[in-house]
Amino acid sequence: MSAKTLGPVRRKFAPWDDTSAVPLISIKNVSKQFGSFTAVDNVSLDIYEREFFALLGPSGCGKTTLMRMLAGFETPTSGSIMIGGEDLANTPPHKRPVNMMFQSYALFPHMTVEKNIAFGLEMDKLPKGEIASRVEEMLKLVKLESFAKRKPHQLSGGQRQRVALARSIAKRPKVLLLDEPLGALDKKLREETQFELLDLQMALGMTFVIVTHDQDEAMTMADRIAVMNHGKFVQISPPAELYEQPTSKYVADFIGDINLLEGRVEKSERGRTILDSEMTGTRIETVTDSSTGGSAIGMGDKAWYAVRPEKVSISLLPPNDPGVNTAIGTVWDIGYVGDISVYHVRLEGGGTMRASIANTRRVVERPITWEDKVFLTWAPDSGIVLTR
């Protein structure tokens, strides 16, 4: 990779770039069919030790099926799944070195919190003393020491979530699978818990695989994210790369907000692509960086320039060179969120574009308002050229 890195990185952790690294989980050409419906379509994936990996996608994209195959609740129609070098094709769930935290938590309603956490340890036939100390340690870890004797129905949703977590990590599995672990929590609690989970994963040194449809959750926690759609991986990348270097319109649109400006390739040479965009009525000059530079773009081909709203500047005054990277339009709508304002601009060329501006001041002399004629500009390296 180039010297420039994308976004903050939690220490340097990128075993997927290291060709000598041995993956902990190796999924090869796995498919799963339910009757004539293909839930997972010939996917391959390596997940490394200590990685926090997220499977992200809309409901019905196959992410849960893939996770259930890792846990052993579904068997692949074809392909192989290896964990720690062992082929798990014929291993039933109760013999796998993975544990799962269920979306519904699946706590045993007839057992106390303590008994729930001890259940897996009892199955391993650990000595009584060790079970007791391990349960205590887990209760402390999830801050539920005073709830040990309660039954699940006497706990709040957040507490039940923590019991489910404690129960699934009590056996210290090689891999922890989390199925929408924060789905049932409210927003504030969810954000707190995201960081708690991150800290926990670092402290335990476990490999986490999480299934989620919430992109914020995946972006916050994961080392790498696999975006899934229709049973296939669309892109597997670290969060910053996914956001800044999407390889397809689908990913660009799925992750965050984006302007997709359609155009025809006028010129494409090393490090530079020029698009002619009728929609914006401008020429788009871009700096192509290494990640997309490789893909062949033919002259006259249809392509899209993808630029995030926060990377678009909005101004009442025309820029120096209005013929390049400038779209002219009128403000159609303003979405005031508090920290940012999102301007929806109707372009003269017919399309609409969004620009979001951070509200760094409380009072502005001449705020941009409805019906204003505005100039939208962006730097050549703000966006990315996509061909599919």
Next chain:
Amino acid sequence: MRRFSLFNAVSLTLGFAFLYLPIVLLVIYSFNAGRSVAVWGGWSTQWYGSVFKNGQLLDAAWITLQVGFLSASVATVLGTMAAIALARHGSFVGRTVFSGMVYAPLVMPEVITGLSMLLLFVSINVDRGFWTIVLAHITFTMCFVAVVVQSRLASFDRSIEEAALDLGCTPFMTFFRITLPLILPAVISGWLLAFTLSLDDFVIASFTTGPGATTLPMKIYSDVRLGVKPEINAVCSMMIAVVTVIVIISSIMTKRQEVERERAERMAATTP
């Protein structure tokens, strides 16, 4: 609330009278001091005392209890297994036929069940008696257990079982440590249902019985043919009491289970 109109009051009274007047009469006459069944001779509990001195009646009652206990227990095991097969194992070959056959005895006339049982026992040359009644009762009460248990399993969150498997529990142990404790109220009410059905069955028992195995309903029937004695009224009143108690226990258990489930659902919906 709706007004309690005259029409409602009358229809309610008539309805209950139709259902319970004969039973109330029977209970009242069991306290009759006179020897005649239909003529009131003052209050007395003497017939209850004489029931406990009547060896034949006591023998019949003892056999009935044994038959009920044994057949209800076996029917509960088999019925629960059938319910699990139907609720859990998806679409196996012959599932439709199996579920139809499990439920058929629910609607089958008892005479037919009894007669076909009799034919079976005769054709395989089994000596009829205590054990043939037990077998026949297992057959016809099993489906009631299956219905009760299956309706409980339908509302059972499967991920709880999956969680147990995931934590290293074998499928066999998962049934005993997770599934069974959670469906136990339904299994018990299934047992109670089977027990009461066996207790008051006359038709099937009389088809499949042999010498030396007379159940209480059969004994009562044969005694009544020689003329109704007040003693019989006392026995019947006691049977009514036993069945009523069991039915009440069973419905309380079902009700409590429902309330608990509702409460759990409400909590799941309201707590974040």
